[in-house]
Amino acid sequence: MDTGAGDGLDTEVVKSQLLGNALKRGALVARVGDPGLLDGSQPGQRPVDLLPQVQSMVVLAGAAPRAGEWSSPRVEVMETTGTADRISALGNSLARTIEETYGYYAMNVPTTTDGDDRAFLDFRAAAVASGAGTSSLAGPVLHPEHGFLYLAVVLTSLPLGHDGPLTSGVCPAPACSEMWDASGTTPCMDVCPIDRGGCIGGELSQGVVIGRRFDQNRCRDRTYQYWVPGYQAVLERVLDEPDAARRKMMLYGSYFTRTLWSITYSGVAQGQCFECIRACPVGGDRRDLQ
């Protein structure tokens, strides 16, 4: 298909090359979504707010934690050896390739948050729009085959053919529907129940999620236990503590020290809770190694 810009590019061929290269370099999933599907996002967070000329959203997914990591009984393993950076690096490389090889604008959307802790873009919505997965009760987008994956989103003015959203939901998995019918809960709700100090709640009917409750603040405190929110929480206690010796015990103690180590190595130590996904059966057969 012609780009319409008179540059002689066949967009089908270009798309195939770009996505094929990404898959060769470590992405497990590479899809293109219609940025217009996110026009309903908050102003400032729509693709067109980031790149006015945007024509395509390239969504890369991959770099999931390894089978060994999921099976480790020590939470420090997944708390400190995160793999998300790999897919971010791939997004950067893809954006650079589009600009330098094809001459169209391309940006790898930052995965960090901006003011008010707001993301630059709803990555999950972008993944759903491109068909890289579907929403889940637990929160992360799940790919039907691979389950939980880290995401990179590249916005570009290069008009690539859009892959649509998937036509059927990944969550709940059949095993989860069975568990709901038998005991009124699912693996993710069971491990982190919102009504018993956890984050996740919901309701299924006939194999479909018909209601979802999610405590975002508690999830944030678990995911970022030893990261910036943990640092802030201790600092608040310290500043409220009138006794200098106790202030010292807090500041010099293991929790505050640990938040700083995590902050220094944010690339690998920012995400610190994976229990809902550890319990999730989607993609679980890929973790069955020796």
Place this chain on the structure above:
Amino acid sequence: MTEVERGELNGFHVVDPALYEAHREQVVGLSNSFQVNRNEFLPEGQRRRGLSDVEIAERLGLDVRDVTEIRVVAENDQYPIEEYEAAARFKDAAAASYHEGGVRNLYKGLPPTRQ
């Protein structure tokens, strides 16, 4: 693996300052802060290792969470902030001395880093 055997625990546990002062030296002495005879070629019996927080807690009859906090606080508390400033001066002098005269300079009276 029991919770205690999980390893050094990391909840927000604030050790009592008095307990810290009372046991700081013992905990530090058993930890990895000051490493004596660690080389793997030293004969067994002479070779030493630091103890884990669980081992220290068992030996001293303390709660493992208190041991963790005493150890970590003591690590940070061992030297004052002035030592960090002195560290910069040491490195400036040592690097400059080496660039000027190599290893030889280390054996000309006082090491240049002490001047």
Place this chain on the structure above:
Amino acid sequence: MAEVPGPAASGLVDDGDADQLAALTEEIRRVGLTSGATVVGIAPTSAFNDYVPVGHRPEDFLPGARSVVVAGTPGPSKAAWQSPNRRLMEITGYDFRENVASLVMAEHIEVHHGYRAIQAPSLPTSGHLPPLSMMLAAVLAGLGTRSIAANIVLNPEFGLLYYAAVISTMPLLPDRQLDENVCPARSCIRLYEQEGRTPCMAVCPATEGGCIDATIQDGRIASSFYDRERCATRAMNFGIRGHIKQVEMLADMDDPEQRRGMLNSDDFRRNMAGIGRFKESVAQCFECMRVCPVGRYRRKLK
């Protein structure tokens, strides 16, 4: 690339054909060497049990683990070593190639051989304590031996290397620990006999406000002492610990002008910068290694 002598195949592993095991081991080693590692060695998980307590052994992190594959790379570039500005080594010393090699090997093991593999957790999670010691892993994988200088593990060919590791359930042929201690080097033994100190002891003597002390008898380390906490004030000059102390001071200050002064000070800024870019500046003192002869010849370029 350093070749690490392997042990006799028989009697060390109880799985499969020894030749096949050797071939698989070399395959994994090659994956690491072509992914950025300068050296790759393999240690059996059981070897850790003699040296570290429960909670800090490979099997604590990956049940069923059989092998620890260790990757090592040099830190600062050779130009940085030669620069008269020592800060260059302290800010650009760490490019994580050994971590990249570990990640690639772990992925290779899982994807191509169906065994579980994780990157060994080495980030400190409890004060200064890492879950698993990379230094011990390097020693047990035959990549080096512990030295007088801060117990730094010295590779016989390259000297100071940075290490990362993979823990895996895959059975691999372990490498032999080195038979001889790399430290002290011959020149250091001579200097010790003449002057009573090796170069590293002379530049950073524990008896005079430094970190290192040792005795040598018959050319071997007879005893050693290392003050890790003083070393941390030098090797982590700007970063976490300095920041903690400054926050303590801020919390104790009542005068807002005084607080403002500290918050806007260059030292406060440098500690925050150190925290933000710690990956590039996790090691900020190299003075004992600067004077160490092991591997020094490799730093001489045109």
